């Protein structure tokens with residue numbers, strides 16, 4: 188285990204930013220902290236870096252207690268959303284900076300900077316200044332600088348948050364490959380579920396200063412522990428159980444808790460059958476391969492279905508058309524509030 192956090196509590200005045208958070212990160216893992224704004228992701232990351240002092244709890248890095256250690260003693264690399272490169276230094280000088288502070292010999296610095304420029308695929312740009320780079324290139328330099336002194340842990344706080352969607356996507360792929368090459372234990376903060384699912388081996392879902400669930404992208408998506416995780420990992424419809432029959436509830440009796448289902452778990456047919464519900468087609472949104480179809484149920488509830496474009500075409504759906512829907516899969520949660528609605532997701 189490279190990172191071990193035990194019962195961390197952090198208050199800002201009366202506000203409880205971390206509420207008894209415990210987490211283990213395996214050596215070499217790439218773990219995403221995922222949650223809505225204000226859920227405590229950055230506070231947890233900054234506490235591990237030593238930039239925040241927790242009120243109670245412990246932090247271990249490679250089995251050493253660093254709860255009260257200074258930032259420089261922790262040997263962590265840190266990259267923030269906003270480029271923190273030195274404007275008056277070239278790319279090469281920026282990457283060399285932490286090595287010079289650590290008083291590494293000149294020859295070593297030259298060689299290590301060369302290696303890192305290679306690693307971030309910016310070999311030809313070592314003599315440029317940050318202002319002469321794109322946003323994505325600057326973040327790659329920031330990463331190289333964070334990796335220069337071979338940190339025990341790499342901590343990334345929304346490193347691609349300020350970049351446009353295409354560049355973000357390229358950098359995610361790049362970061363994943365980079366991690367597969369260097370295997371440094373990495374914790375990345377994001378509020379973007381696609382980013383978390385694409386990059387991380389393990390996702391830690393946070394909400395209101397607590398960890399809701401930890402697991403692989405697939406296990407969180409397929410077996411969410413509660414409605415919050417299900418809603419945060421992907422789009423979801425919520426209906427009261429007197430409105431729709433859940434597919435399978437195991438042996439557990441329903442106690443009026445809501446029924447949750449994904450838009451792509453709705454099957455649309457043009458003819459009624461046993462257990463189908465009548466609905467009327469509303470707005471249709473083409474998203475390329477996926478087509479989102481809004482459906483109004485007889486009781487006035489509106490839900491979203493997602494079809495692939497082949498299914499959509501073979502049904503030939505148009506607005507105001509009457510259709511019949513059934514559900515392929517549903518989820519209910521024993522501890523969900525019975526007044527739970529989609530606005531909670």
Ligand SMILES: Nc1ncnc2c1ncn2[C@@H]1O[C@H](COP(=O)(O)OP(=O)(O)OP(=O)(O)O)[C@@H](O)[C@H]1O
Pocket residue numbers: 199202204222223224225226227228229230231376378
């Ligand atoms: N220095 C501070 N003083 C007071 N409150 C703070 C401070 N830092 C964070 N907070 C509060 O703690 C809560 C958690 O903040 P944090 O930055 O950890 O959330 P986050 O999940 O990273 O959110 P975001 O995605 O918006 O960055 C927020 O409500 C924030 O306002």
